[in-house]
Amino acid sequence: MSDFNKTRSEFHLPEGLIYLDGNSLGPLPRKAAERVASTITAEWGDMLVTGWNKAGWMAKPTDIGDRIGKLIGAPAGTVVMGDTLSIKVFQALASALRLRPDRKIILSDTGNFPSDLYMAEGLVGLLGQDYSLETVAPEEVEGAIDETVAVTLITEVDYRTGRMHDMKRITEKAHAAGALTVWDLAHSAGAVPVDLTGADADFAVGCTYKYLNSGPGGPAFIYVRPDLAESAEPALAGWLGHEQPFAFDQNYRPGRGIERMRVGTPPVLQMAALEAALDIWDMTTMADVRARSIELTERFIAGVEAACPELTLATPREAALRGSQVSFRHPEGYAIMQALIARKVIGDFRAPDILRFGFTPLYIGEAEVEGAVKIIAEVMDGKLWDREEYKRRARVT
Amino acid sequence: MSDFNKTRSEFHLPEGLIYLDGNSLGPLPRKAAERVASTITAEWGDMLVTGWNKAGWMAKPTDIGDRIGKLIGAPAGTVVMGDTLSIKVFQALASALRLRPDRKIILSDTGNFPSDLYMAEGLVGLLGQDYSLETVAPEEVEGAIDETVAVTLITEVDYRTGRMHDMKRITEKAHAAGALTVWDLAHSAGAVPVDLTGADADFAVGCTYKYLNSGPGGPAFIYVRPDLAESAEPALAGWLGHEQPFAFDQNYRPGRGIERMRVGTPPVLQMAALEAALDIWDMTTMADVRARSIELTERFIAGVEAACPELTLATPREAALRGSQVSFRHPEGYAIMQALIARKVIGDFRAPDILRFGFTPLYIGEAEVEGAVKIIAEVMDGKLWDREEYKRRARVT
Numbered sequence: 001m002s003d004f005n006k007t008r009s010e011f012h013l014p015e016g017l018i019y020l021d022g023n024s025l026g027p028l029p030r031k032a033a034e035r036v037a038s039t040i041t042a043e044w045g046d047m048l049v050t051g052w053n054k055a056g057w058m059a060k061p062t063d064i065g066d067r068i069g070k071l072i073g074a075p076a077g078t079v080v081m082g083d084t085l086s087i088k089v090f091q092a093l094a095s096a097l098r099l100r101p102d103r104k105i106i107l108s109d110t111g112n113f114p115s116d117l118y119m120a121e122g123l124v125g126l127l128g129q130d131y132s133l134e135t136v137a138p139e140e141v142e143g144a145i146d147e148t149v150a151v152t153l154i155t156e157v158d159y160r161t162g163r164m165h166d167m168k169r170i171t172e173k174a175h176a177a178g179a180l181t182v183w184d185l186a187h188s189a190g191a192v193p194v195d196l197t198g199a200d201a202d203f204a205v206g207c208t209y210k211y212l213n214s215g216p217g218g219p220a221f222i223y224v225r226p227d228l229a230e231s232a233e234p235a236l237a238g239w240l241g242h243e244q245p246f247a248f249d250q251n252y253r254p255g256r257g258i259e260r261m262r263v264g265t266p267p268v269l270q271m272a273a274l275e276a277a278l279d280i281w282d283m284t285t286m287a288d289v290r291a292r293s294i295e296l297t298e299r300f301i302a303g304v305e306a307a308c309p310e311l312t313l314a315t316p317r318e319a320a321l322r323g324s325q326v327s328f329r330h331p332e333g334y335a336i337m338q339a340l341i342a343r344k345v346i347g348d349f350r351a352p353d354i355l356r357f358g359f360t361p362l363y364i365g366e367a368e369v370e371g372a373v374k375i376i377a378e379v380m381d382g383k384l385w386d387r388e389e390y391k392r393r394a395r396v397t
Numbered sequence: 398m399s400d401f402n403k404t405r406s407e408f409h410l411p412e413g414l415i416y417l418d419g420n421s422l423g424p425l426p427r428k429a430a431e432r433v434a435s436t437i438t439a440e441w442g443d444m445l446v447t448g449w450n451k452a453g454w455m456a457k458p459t460d461i462g463d464r465i466g467k468l469i470g471a472p473a474g475t476v477v478m479g480d481t482l483s484i485k486v487f488q489a490l491a492s493a494l495r496l497r498p499d500r501k502i503i504l505s506d507t508g509n510f511p512s513d514l515y516m517a518e519g520l521v522g523l524l525g526q527d528y529s530l531e532t533v534a535p536e537e538v539e540g541a542i543d544e545t546v547a548v549t550l551i552t553e554v555d556y557r558t559g560r561m562h563d564m565k566r567i568t569e570k571a572h573a574a575g576a577l578t579v580w581d582l583a584h585s586a587g588a589v590p591v592d593l594t595g596a597d598a599d600f601a602v603g604c605t606y607k608y609l610n611s612g613p614g615g616p617a618f619i620y621v622r623p624d625l626a627e628s629a630e631p632a633l634a635g636w637l638g639h640e641q642p643f644a645f646d647q648n649y650r651p652g653r654g655i656e657r658m659r660v661g662t663p664p665v666l667q668m669a670a671l672e673a674a675l676d677i678w679d680m681t682t683m684a685d686v687r688a689r690s691i692e693l694t695e696r697f698i699a700g701v702e703a704a705c706p707e708l709t710l711a712t713p714r715e716a717a718l719r720g721s722q723v724s725f726r727h728p729e730g731y732a733i734m735q736a737l738i739a740r741k742v743i744g745d746f747r748a749p750d751i752l753r754f755g756f757t758p759l760y761i762g763e764a765e766v767e768g769a770v771k772i773i774a775e776v777m778d779g780k781l782w783d784r785e786e787y788k789r790r791a792r793v794t
Contacts, residue, residue, distance in 0.1 A: 012438070012442045012443075014442075014443055014445070017445075019445060021445065021446045024446045025441075025445060025446040025448075025449075027442075027445060028437065028438070028441050028442040032437060033434055033437045033438055033442075036433060036434075036437060036666065037430055037433075037434055040425065040429060040430045040433060040612070040670070041409070041425070041430055044422075044425050044612050044613055045409045045411075045424075045425040045430075046409075046411055048411070048414075048416060048418065048422060048424060048743065049418045049421045049422040049743065049745075050743075051422075051613060052422075052613070057613055057614075082481075083480065083481070083484065083661075084480070084635070084660060084661025084662055085661055085662075086633070086635035086636065086660050086661035087480065087484060087633065087635075087660060087661060090633060094523060098523075110647060113636075114636055114639070114645050114646060114647060115635055115636030115637075115661065117647060117648075117649075118634040118635060118636055118639065118648075118649040119633070119634060119635060121634055121648070121649050122631060122632050122633055122634030122649065123632070125630070125632065125634075126491060126523065126524065126632045127523065127524070128526075129525075129526070135647070207662070209662065215437070215441050215665065215666060216441055216448060216449070216454055216662070216664075216665035216666070217454075217662050217663050217664035217665040217666065217667070217668070218664075219664075220661070233522070234519060235519050235520070235522065235523045236483070236484065236487060236516070236519055237515040237516060237518055237519030237522075238481070238483035238484075238512055238515060238516060239483065239510075239511055239512030239515055240512075242511070242515065246748075247748065248511050248747065248748055249511060250507060250511060250514060250532070251514075251515075251518070252514075252515040252518050252519065263481060263483050263484060264480070264481025264482055264483035264484060264512065264617070265481055265482075265604070265606065265613070265614050266614050267613075267614035267615075267616075267664050267666075267667050268612065268613035268614040269433065269612060269613070269614065269664075269666045269667050269670060270614070270664050270666050270667060271614075273437070273666060346445065346446065346447075348446075350645065351643075351644065351645055
């Protein structure tokens with residue numbers, strides 16, 4: 001078993017805070033500040049433009065992509081960093097639709113993160129010609145896959161409830177119907193073991209600022225199945241995805257394999273923070289993280305259910321069916337979460353009634369679970385929330 | 398006149414280097430390291446997810462957009478930061494095409510930066526239905542605008558030669574033909590006075606890591622003319638461009654005005670560096686920068702032409718017709734630039750034969766101009782370059 005006290009010591013965690021919101025924004029890896037500072041002064045400052053080669057900035061999107069690939073079952077050379085998750089959703093969908101030119105339907109589910117649905121909506125709006133986005137309830141998505149579907153767009157782990165789709169089974173179903181799959185790993189990468197190769201996933205996208213701890217606005221990633229990569233035509237045909245960016249050709253020729261999914265100049269400072277965050281992942285394994293995550297979430301569910309009968313579990317009780325978060329429902333969930341935050345238990349509220357808590361074994365242990373249960377019980381027992389509190393603006397997912 | 402010794406002291410400039418490549422990557426503002434460090438430790442580290450509101454991260458794309466707006470003649474509330482320039486080109490073009498649904502042509506010129514052309518090519522490929530990208534020589538672009546053109550895509554200042562298009566005249570011509578304009582300000586913002594309002598430009602996009610000195614991979618910006626902003630439909634319909642991102646609606650409703658051009662989570666660390674860089678712009682005016690830039694470029698042209706008859710000026714001799722760079726042609730330009738770089742005069746080579754030198758008065762003065770002229774003359778006089786040197790990979794534009 002990995003030493004989670006060791007990984008924990010790699011994070012800056014404010015004194016007295018029980019931070020169960022790493023599924024929104026991961027905490028600061030202690031070495032990130034130093035890494036970014038050195039990128040700024042020793043690289044940007046002293047190397048100036050030569051940093052693109054001398055400091056390896058130009059190769060970072062694929063170098064880092066390979067490191068993330070190890071956490072999601074993707075071989076070297078199949079993952080590249082850049083842009084935001086929303087852009088990567090658009091990019092994956094546009095490529096998938098071109099690979100199924102006779103089909104017009106993107107199939108998604110109502111449990112998907114809204115930005116995925118919006119990007120799909122924007123894409124079909126742009127394409128016109130009877131293209132459409134169809135959404136069904138999460139439990140109906142598998143049954144809705146048929147020969148009319150060009151591509152499925154599914155977030156593996158539901159951002160509100162933590163319910164996890166069966167990637168392998170849905171992908172098999174999609175392939176049997178001749179459809180492709182785009183998997184959003186926002187709440188999977190670093191949270192649960194992902195095996196893109198084993199599941200035969202076609203495209204996958206994800207962000208790095210949640211369980212991977214890259215910091216606010218860290219770059220997204222995209223995976224393309226190796227045997228599709230050379231035939232996937234990029235719709236976002238940026239110069240860094242060109243076969244020879246520095247030839248400055250007038251015409252676009254896609255780069256080799258995953259390189260073609262690069263678009264513009266990569267965010268070097270954000271990538272430096274991400275590299276420091278990934279170093280911590282070298283100290284553990286996804287299997288250990290998952291085992292520990294299940295221990296922690298089981299303990300949390302048992303504790304809250306024993307103490308707070310008014311809170312209804314929204315997350316699947318069976319560990320295999322959920323990600324690394326636990327959610328409860330309560331009609332006054334928003335006000336309850338405010339009361340918890342005031343008492344330094346940081347979770348998230350998601351409309352209309354979800355209290356969401358993320359468990360990330362890299363820095364969360366039994367003490368935090370017990371502490372959180374105790375405070376949640378106090379707040380619920382004493383009805384310590386402001387029942388009149390009107391909804392203020394919620395925070396970033 | 399602004400005190401350029403003062404702005405110069407705000408930059409870290411490596412000893413002995415004559416850096417004439419700020420039009421590729423601007424140098425490090427001394428306060429950027431501290432600003433980013435404080436964003437990392439005091440904001441990300443201590444505020445964690447609450448930084449989105451408490452530290453104002455969520456509002457930074459428009460707050461910073463307003464500051465950049467002042468440098469490009471754009472009123473408050475018309476510019477927003479995010480993504481990369483290539484993505485912003487796509488976004489502007491897609492919106493423009495929707496505003497001219499009966500027209501199918503994007504008109505550009507062969508002097509445009511290749512990524513702009515690639516993104517346009519990717520977009521028309523995606524749209525199909527007879528959409529096309531047409532390119533003509535830069536000097537022919539004005540004459541090629543007619544009633545078939547939906548939108549022009551023009552980079553104001555040519556990245557190779559520094560030749561500057563007349564934004565106002567071309568925009569007038571476009572409007573007279575019922576076309577819209579997308580202006581790429583990559584080599585304009587912070588380089589020359591830009592008056593988007595005065596020119597009645599429809600869309601403008603640009604990057605911040607050249608003359609604005611935001612560092613490698615700094616975010617791009619997009620401007621939409623205020624009276625178009627509410628009717629411009631975003632094709633890249635990301636959640637942060639939604640009217641209420643935190644309502645987590647299933648359907649996209651575009652945000653107000655320029656807010657709808659936001660897509661995904663903004664790069665907070667890169668924005669912190671950009672803010673430090675923009676503070677330096679508060680110490681001067683674009684008019685002073687331009688006046689000084691003309692002095693420096695005139696002096697450089699005169700010096701090189703007097704000393705190096707083998708180098709042919711590629712930049713317009715008339716200052717009003719060029720940006721803030723000077724380029725010369727030579728068949729062995731690549732090898733010559735390597736020889737200059739070895740002697741610590743940093744410029745850029747651009748295929749096939751362009752030697753490119755950027756002049757940014759914020760930190761470049763007569764001493765650098767004279768020093769560069771002297772070394773260029775030595776290299777040319779003594780034929781000090783490796784005439785056999787094969788072309789190695791060039792650097793980022």
